[in-house]
Amino acid sequence: xxxxxxxxxxxxxLGVACTAILCLIAIAAFIFKEGLPFLAxxxxxxxxxxxxxxxxxxxxxxxxxxxxSLWVTLGALVLGAPLGMAGAVFLSEFSPPGAVKxxxxxxxxxxxxxxxxxGFIGVTVLAPLIRxxxxxxxxxxxxxxIVLGVMILPTVLSxxxxxxxxxxxxxxxxxxxxxxxxxxxxxxVVLKAARSGLLxxxxxxxxxxxxxxxxxxxxxxxxxxxxxxxxxSGRTLTANIALEMGYATGMHxxxxxxxxxxxxxxxxxxxxxxxxxxxRRAGGRR
Amino acid sequence: MNGRRIGQRxxxxxxxxxxxxxxxxxxxxxxxxxxxxxxxxxLEFLLSKPRNxxxxxxxxxxxxxTLLLSSMAIAVALPLGVGTAVYLAEYTRESRFTRALxxxxxxxxxxxxxxxGLFxxxxxVTTLRMGWSLLAGALTLAIMVLPTLIRTSEEAxxxxxxxxREVSLSVGATRWETVLKVVLPSALPGIVTGVMLxxxxxxxxxxxxxxxxxxxxxxxxxxxxxxRTMAVHFYILAREGISTEKAYGTAAALVLSxxxxxxxxxxxxxxxxxxxxx
Amino acid sequence: MSQKPSATRxxxxxxxxxxxxxxxxxxxxxxxxxxxxxxxxxxxxxPFAEKLADEYDAAHPEINVTVQGGxxxxxxxxxxxxxxxxxxxxLVELPPDAKVLTAFVVARDGIAVVVNPSCRISDxxxxxxxxxxxGSVRNWKELGGPDAAITVVSxxxxxxxxxxxxxxxxxFDLTDTAIIQDSNGTVRETVADDAGAIGYxxxxxxxxxxxxxxxxxxxxxxELILAGKYRLVRPIxxxxxxxxxxxxxxxxxxxxxxxxxxxxEADGLLPAR
Numbered sequence: 001x002x003x004x005x006x007x008x009x010x011x012x013x014l015g016v017a018c019t020a021i022l023c024l025i026a027i028a029a030f031i032f033k034e035g036l037p038f039l040a041x042x043x044x045x046x047x048x049x050x051x052x053x054x055x056x057x058x059x060x061x062x063x064x065x066x067x068x069s070l071w072v073t074l075g076a077l078v079l080g081a082p083l084g085m086a087g088a089v090f091l092s093e094f095s096p097p098g099a100v101k102x103x104x105x106x107x108x109x110x111x112x113x114x115x116x117x118x119g120f121i122g123v124t125v126l127a128p129l130i131r132x133x134x135x136x137x138x139x140x141x142x143x144x145x146i147v148l149g150v151m152i153l154p155t156v157l158s159x160x161x162x163x164x165x166x167x168x169x170x171x172x173x174x175x176x177x178x179x180x181x182x183x184x185x186x187x188x189v190v191l192k193a194a195r196s197g198l199l200x201x202x203x204x205x206x207x208x209x210x211x212x213x214x215x216x217x218x219x220x221x222x223x224x225x226x227x228x229x230x231x232x233s234g235r236t237l238t239a240n241i242a243l244e245m246g247y248a249t250g251m252h253x254x255x256x257x258x259x260x261x262x263x264x265x266x267x268x269x270x271x272x273x274x275x276x277x278x279x280r281r282a283g284g285r286r
Numbered sequence: 287m288n289g290r291r292i293g294q295r296x297x298x299x300x301x302x303x304x305x306x307x308x309x310x311x312x313x314x315x316x317x318x319x320x321x322x323x324x325x326x327x328x329l330e331f332l333l334s335k336p337r338n339x340x341x342x343x344x345x346x347x348x349x350x351x352t353l354l355l356s357s358m359a360i361a362v363a364l365p366l367g368v369g370t371a372v373y374l375a376e377y378t379r380e381s382r383f384t385r386a387l388x389x390x391x392x393x394x395x396x397x398x399x400x401x402x403g404l405f406x407x408x409x410x411v412t413t414l415r416m417g418w419s420l421l422a423g424a425l426t427l428a429i430m431v432l433p434t435l436i437r438t439s440e441e442a443x444x445x446x447x448x449x450x451r452e453v454s455l456s457v458g459a460t461r462w463e464t465v466l467k468v469v470l471p472s473a474l475p476g477i478v479t480g481v482m483l484x485x486x487x488x489x490x491x492x493x494x495x496x497x498x499x500x501x502x503x504x505x506x507x508x509x510x511x512x513x514r515t516m517a518v519h520f521y522i523l524a525r526e527g528i529s530t531e532k533a534y535g536t537a538a539a540l541v542l543s544x545x546x547x548x549x550x551x552x553x554x555x556x557x558x559x560x561x562x563x564x
Numbered sequence: 565m566s567q568k569p570s571a572t573r574x575x576x577x578x579x580x581x582x583x584x585x586x587x588x589x590x591x592x593x594x595x596x597x598x599x600x601x602x603x604x605x606x607x608x609x610x611p612f613a614e615k616l617a618d619e620y621d622a623a624h625p626e627i628n629v630t631v632q633g634g635x636x637x638x639x640x641x642x643x644x645x646x647x648x649x650x651x652x653x654x655l656v657e658l659p660p661d662a663k664v665l666t667a668f669v670v671a672r673d674g675i676a677v678v679v680n681p682s683c684r685i686s687d688x689x690x691x692x693x694x695x696x697x698x699g700s701v702r703n704w705k706e707l708g709g710p711d712a713a714i715t716v717v718s719x720x721x722x723x724x725x726x727x728x729x730x731x732x733x734x735x736f737d738l739t740d741t742a743i744i745q746d747s748n749g750t751v752r753e754t755v756a757d758d759a760g761a762i763g764y765x766x767x768x769x770x771x772x773x774x775x776x777x778x779x780x781x782x783x784x785x786x787e788l789i790l791a792g793k794y795r796l797v798r799p800i801x802x803x804x805x806x807x808x809x810x811x812x813x814x815x816x817x818x819x820x821x822x823x824x825x826x827x828x829e830a831d832g833l834l835p836a837r
Binding site for chain 2 (some may be wrong): 008027038095154184196214
Binding site (some may be wrong): 084124131137217221222243249 | 637661714720722723737740741742743744745746750753754757758778
């Protein structure tokens, strides 16, 4: 069989990579093309820092939505990421090898459940529970955080398990040979070595949380008021887009695309933060 | 000495509890769906078409639609994603360009599905005149899962020890042969994880699908026909309050489909690993 | 010879296979487009339209009727830009951009105001309902009920049901503490689960989980709607750009004819007449 020359393959792969990148750029360009004229007209200050969202009267302030999105994402991360990573560490380092083979498919099954099912469970089970225990309408940022935390669990867990599994066994053996307990080996060597993969899992989980639309619409209450506590209802940026996109035309629609830009920027800031912290910790090594 | 042992026991206990909690959550969610939905799953439900606004009959068109749409989306995204990951990991040096690229794909992984839905609606459905169709839906979903595939594939490829590549090259393999026969096979589990996650996401996707593949409840006869996926069908049934029983039945069918696909993929992967004699 | 996994097939073969698979999906689609009718729009009417489409299909298999959702405004814009031959909208007042469209009323739907079954209030005037939805009345005790905050539940801004509700009650600004849900079903679930909630939805969807209250002393019943006494009612329109095509006209006539109207009535909507 004729093996394609390395140069030819490299060019094909470059073409593939470029196609993929072009798709991704097309999306970004699309969002910006629709949303920037709006920002130019209304002004980012008015858009981002005003709490008045009344498109019928030409008011487009999304500060409450930004606050809700951030609250809900942080809540999801606080609940889902430690749980996912702790589970991954346990399964990968301290449990019998058969356990991973059983648990991982179960987790991936969870990943396959559509967001609307989570949303519906949230509405019928979680929200009434919250209302009974803690008061408030039940349909709240807390409910959304819990639902999203559960939803990002598979992402964080799976990728963390892979990241930990990719750490060469030699690292662990070396640490143990130096007299460390297994936990010390994990804490001081394995986790650090798997750091980039663990972070990837968290970032992808974060990405999923911010971008989730359907489940949040069903459990967060979607009020346009600035939320003042976890028990308040709120409307995330994504919910805002989804609820109104089908009906919005003209300036209103552009405002929703501008909301997409805001989301994009928020994600970029979060990602930059994550990447920078990764670099900072690696700075002292080798 | 004792302090460290206690420390380890405590740590393992905490981690174990966290794992149990995770499993409990999974069990609850899946149990809830199956408890309410399994009673609905008869052969008639799975193989017949709906009647009377979804109150009676089955969901065959939705099942077919779901499988077709997700398979097409992965079929498009997989070569693009793995190819890009291979290119980034094997043929380029770590540079500002690759870092920017990785950063870009991470960002795009966070774009809400509704925006992909709108892009798909305006670009594929309207501008390219595909109409609400399987094709528009599949292409939109493909773009949506692409960042995840690229990222997880790249992580998997990078995690293959460098020494393996060096050994392969030192016995005379070209770089491409090394990638094909050494790197990709050992990165396969990680890549498959990415594929499973993407498949799962595309099956459960609702917002992007409604705007691009539409919600026609008929069996598709070609790539330009609109389809309704099970997730969309569940959403419509639950939303409009037409039949909660059928809705949970749909959700149960969905969960079982994902289970079947997962099992199939893991089976294939283990066969492949076993063949390589590792 | 060991079998190579698919990842090692040469890229050119994979691309070719992909192209062939894709092409094989096209042949059916171009034929049959001439005699197809696409409806899009109101999600509340979508299930009814699908049922009508199924029944029409049985009698006229050569015509392919497809139903999409998206909401009333999508229905209007799809009819205007040609994505759909018939747009469906459930609005009391059609917006200005629908002026170019020909409108056919195919059904009418009552809007019931509902509260939780444990709520003791059974009757509210339209002014009081308006006050609640504007946020001027925030506690049930102001209406003679227990001392509990009112949870106001409404629909998203573009909902035909909501704009009809607000138009009939007299154009007001919804209180910004209102919980927004995006469908009749979820409004019903919300009100069913919250003892202090009040909401509105299509009257065909009221069931035992929620209690429909009387508005200005009148319960929401078919008789009172047909008599014009119960005022929270909205029409459901089929909209076409100019005159409908023959295929579309056939379907519209079916929907307006005796079988179509009987089918609509059987599931809780009111006939167009």
